[in-house]
Amino acid sequence: MPEEWSAAVDDALVGALLRRAEESRVGADRVVLLVDGRSGSGKTTLARRLVAAWPGALGPVQLVHLDDVYPGWHGLAAASRVVEESLLVGREPGWTTWDWEGDVPGERRTLDPAVSVVVEGAGSLTRASSGLASLSVWLELDAGERRRRALARDGAAYEPWWEVWAGQEEAHLAAERPRSLADVVVRVPVTPVPTSMPPPSPAR
Numbered sequence: 546m547p548e549e550w551s552a553a554v555d556d557a558l559v560g561a562l563l564r565r566a567e568e569s570r571v572g573a574d575r576v577v578l579l580v581d582g583r584s585g586s587g588k589t590t591l592a593r594r595l596v597a598a599w600p601g602a603l604g605p606v607q608l609v610h611l612d613d614v615y616p617g618w619h620g621l622a623a624a625s626r627v628v629e630e631s632l633l634v635g636r637e638p639g640w641t642t643w644d645w646e647g648d649v650p651g652e653r654r655t656l657d658p659a660v661s662v663v664v665e666g667a668g669s670l671t672r673a674s675s676g677l678a679s680l681s682v683w684l685e686l687d688a689g690e691r692r693r694r695a696l697a698r699d700g701a702a703y704e705p706w707w708e709v710w711a712g713q714e715e716a717h718l719a720a721e722r723p724r725s726l727a728d729v730v731v732r733v734p735v736t737p738v739p740t741s742m743p744p745p746s747p748a749r
Contacts, residue, residue, distance in 0.1 A: 547683070547727045553734060554587045554684075558592045565729065567603060569679040570732075571748040575635060576603055577660040577677055581670035582684030583714050584707075585691030587733055593664035593685065597611050597659075611666020614640050617648060621713035625721075632656065632664060633677040652659045667714055670723040680743065683727035690735045712743050 553560040566576050578595065580588045592608060599606045609632060614624040621645070626702055627640050628703050642651035656662060671683050686694075703710075717723065724730060 547725065549552060549729045549730045551732045551734065553730075554591045554594065556598075558731065559591070559598050560700075562591075562729065563598060563603075563681070565592045565598055566680050567600065568730075570603065571679075574679075575659060576606075578627075578661075578663045578672060578678045579669045579678045579681040580663065580665040580684065581667060581681070582686070583688075583691055584667060584710060585695030586686040587599045587685040587694075588665045588667070588684055592663050593684070595663055595675065601621070603661055605660050607660055607662040609640070609656070609662060609664045609666075611664070611669055613642050613654075614666070614704075616643050616650065617645075618709055619713070621668045621710070621717060624666065625671050625674070625717065628664060628669050629671060629673040633662075652704070667710075668717050670726055671717075671721045671747060672726065675726040680729070683730045684733060685724070686733040687732060687735050 550558070550561075552561075562578075566578055580592050580595075582588050589610060589612075592610070596606055596608045611624050611628070614623060614627050614632075616623050626651050631640055632638050636658060637655055639655035641652060641653050642647075644651040669684065671679075692707065692719055696707070
């Protein structure tokens with residue numbers, strides 16, 4: 546059963562997860578850290594903060610965003626297979642990027658199999674990949690807030706595809722049950738939406 550935490554994506558959460566990563570390390574082996582969750586839950590933000598604060602005791606670290614791996618808007622399941630079969634295994638792990646503007650495969654990128662790696666993205670945590678990970682994290686956030694954040698980030702480019710992508714996430718949840726595979730489930734609180742309106746004037 547995963548540990549369940551309620552925490553914002555902040556320095557305290559990053560520090561706690563990095564301590565867990567250090568504890569999970571076996572000898573001098575590299576650390577493999579997976580961050581999964583539905584769109585808009587904060588995966589990319591968390592992964593970037595983890596890498597920025599990565600402790601020197603764990604050596605260097607590589608970061609992979611599955612946004613660079615998905616082969617288009619119907620590619621969640623394909624990217625999951627890449628994580629299992631190519632990113633985390635083999636003597637020359639890597640992936641073929643996706644050119645979103647051209648809607649065609651891009652360049653090949655490789656990873657150093659001896660160096661720690663953080664992989665973030667919907668679909669990164671599966672039964673197969675969990676067995677290759679030192680630490681796996683599932684991020685959970687209110688559905689309405691996730692949508693608000695995702696569309697604020699990607700805007701018009703994402704909105705027509707929201708339901709298509711959500712359907713693939715549902716299929717991933719049903720097939721792999723990533724929440725139950727995670728070592729840590731982080732329930733992220735809803736952030737109040739800022740307003741540009743001035744506060745009301747006090748009554749006179």
